[in-house]
Amino acid sequence: MNSSPAVRMERHGNNGDNGDSGEIALIVLQDSARMNPLGRPLQLRLRELLAEVREDTSLRALVLTAEGRGFCVGADLSSMGGAQGEAQADGRTLGAQTADNMHQLSNRLILDLQQLPVPVVCAINGAAAGAGVGLALAGDVALAARSAYFYLPFLPRLGIVPDLGTTWFIERRLGRARALGLSLLGDRLGAQQAADWGLVWACVDDEALREQALATAARLARLPAGAVLEARRALDHAAASTLEQQLHYEAERQRELVGAPAFMEGVQAFMQKREPVFAPRQPG
Structure with missing residues (x-):
């Protein structure tokens, strides 16, 4: 596979081995000296690798993690000075350039993760700060190392709103009171408390x-x-539906899914008192 100083991908089998025949993709952010800021090269490479996972139907799950003491510290603020001069040169404000870059790249990265046809585990190995919180929460199951923490400096330190989906994720997982408190106070939320509050699935030893x-x-x-x-x-639909609407949605999904190969395999496995073995993804 192609490699990059900023991001690498490995394949792992279900028995934990590392090799080309594995069903699990492991993507690792590895700009550890700077705690993995979301510079443009890193984002572009990460989107390339997510596209590989999407297209490779032999892959059935993804783990996203990072090296070093930071999972991701968000925007690469060290590059913003140069960006301001570049924006002024083409007649845009720095804010306009930032928004355009988000529409064209950063927001699409979050949607790539949310729309990936395989389950995504985010293993948060250290600090998740700024937009790094949105990246950390964009998967399906989040595990946080005991030393990890979440930090939203946007409003208290910079006067800007949390981005990369952070407001969407934290309000739905924590509720309005805790989401507002984290956004306005800028307190660090430790991994164990994040698990206790329901922001992540579990807190595990580093x-x-x-x-x-x-x-x-x-x-x-x-x-x-x-x-x-x-x-x-189903959960997205539930978040915007009445109970009656969601009951209808569930029944209509069962209309299509009951009798499909996966359901029939599950029934056969139940009858035969064994674990079901489901077919892999199909191309297209």
Whole structure:
């Protein structure tokens, strides 16, 4: 596979081995000296690798993590001075350039993760700050190392709103009171408290994080193809629906899914008292 100083991808099998035949993709941010800021090269490379995962139907789950003491510290603020001069040169404000870059790249990165046809485990190995919080929460299952924390400096330090989906994720997972408190006070939220509040699935010991993330991904890799898309769509629909509307949605999804190959395999496995074995994703 192609490699980059900023991001790399490995393949892992369900038995934990590392090799080209694996069903689990492991993507690692590795600009550890700077705690993995979201510079343009890193984002572009990450989107390329997510496209590889999307197209490779042998892959059935993804783990996204990072090296060093930071998962991701968000925007690369050190580059903003140069960006201001570049923006002025083409007649735009720095704000306009920032918004355009978000529309064209950063926001699409978050949507790539949310629309990936395989389950995504985010293993948060250290600080998730600024837009790095949005990246950390864009997967399906988030595991945080015990030393990790979440930090939103946007409003209290910079006078700008949390971005890359952060406001959407934290309000839905934590509720309005806690989401507002984190956004306005800028307090660090430790990993254990994040798990207690429901922001992440679990808090695990630092040295066990990657192993636990791969083990979780191995479980998710055994799901029926399309299961993660169905789960995301059902919960998104529920968030904007009345109970009556959601009951209707569920019944209509069962109209299509009951009797499909995955359901029939599940029924056969139940009758035969064995674990179901579901077919992999199909191209297209």
